[in-house]
Amino acid sequence: DGGITQSPKYLFRKEGQNVTLSCEQNLNHDAMYWYRQDPGQGLRLIYYSQIVNDFQKGDIAEGYSVSREKKESFPLTVTSAQKNPTAFYLCASSQDSPINNQPQHFGDGTRLSIL
Amino acid sequence: AQSVTQLGSHVSVSEGALVLLRCNYSSSVPPYLFWYVQYPNQGLQLLLKYTTGATLVKGINGFEAEFKKSETSFHLTKPSAHMSDAAEYFCAVSELDNYGQNFVFGPGTRLSVLP
Numbered sequence: 001d002g003g004i005t006q007s008p009k010y011l012f013r014k015e016g017q018n019v020t021l022s023c024e025q026n027l028n029h030d031a032m033y034w035y036r037q038d039p040g041q042g043l044r045l046i047y048y049s050q051i052v053n054d055f056q057k058g059d060i061a062e063g064y065s066v067s068r069e070k071k072e073s074f075p076l077t078v079t080s081a082q083k084n085p086t087a088f089y090l091c092a093s094s095q096d097s098p099i100n101n102q103p104q105h106f107g108d109g110t111r112l113s114i115l
Numbered sequence: 116a117q118s119v120t121q122l123g124s125h126v127s128v129s130e131g132a133l134v135l136l137r138c139n140y141s142s143s144v145p146p147y148l149f150w151y152v153q154y155p156n157q158g159l160q161l162l163l164k165y166t167t168g169a170t171l172v173k174g175i176n177g178f179e180a181e182f183k184k185s186e187t188s189f190h191l192t193k194p195s196a197h198m199s200d201a202a203e204y205f206c207a208v209s210e211l212d213n214y215g216q217n218f219v220f221g222p223g224t225r226l227s228v229l230p
Contacts, residue, residue, distance in 0.1 A: 006158075031215060031216060040124065040222070041222065042220050042221060042222040042223045043159075043205070043220045048214075050214060050215035056214045090158055092158075094218075096215070096216070101166040103164050103209075104149075104161075106151075106158030107158050109156065109158050
């Protein structure tokens with residue numbers, strides 16, 4: 001079955017460390033997204049990518065970095081510059097459409113905690 | 116930029132009662148609207164979507180939503196709540212920005228179902 005795989009499910013980080021969250025999709029979708037979810041705050045966009053080797057900052061990109069070297073992969077690095085990284089991170093993808101009517105498909109998320 | 120509001124961060128209903136979750140959007144162009152459900156520690160799952168055509172949209176698990184352009188609303192309903200409906204629900208609108216397709220989410224409504 002096609003879908004989006006995020007790994008690991010749970011991740012612990014020491015202060016000052018960079019960590020990378022994996023997101024892989026086999027839906028052949030062009031667009032991929034990273035969101036951060038905090039209790040009571042809904043989803044906030046970190047980065048998104050519409051095509052390989054290109055991506056754009058979202059609303060809260062500071063302290064994060066991404067790459068899009070392959071269509072199916074969109075890893076997110078949480079750097080030490082991110083002062084409050086504890087959150088639930090969701091990856092999503094969607095089929096490119098000239099009339100933007102395609103929904104997003106989501107992975108099951110990665111919960112990041114600071115030790 | 117578009118915005119999405121969901122009235123009520125927490126809604127409680129009795130099992131068997133009507134479920135009504137409210138969503139309003141701001142848009143000057145025909146919107147593409149979505150409802151997602153999220154169970155604890157999981158990603159978002161698409162419930163239903165409105166793109167064009169019939170304004171009453173049926174989704175999974177017995178949910179439906181009605182698009183009302185004059186009210187800029189897309190409220191989610193279910194005639195009879197089940198215990199398994201307890202989850203968080205997000206309304207979202209799709210938009211095209213300078214880069215491509217993007218999504219704006221509401222803050223979410225947590226639904227509790229009481230026995």
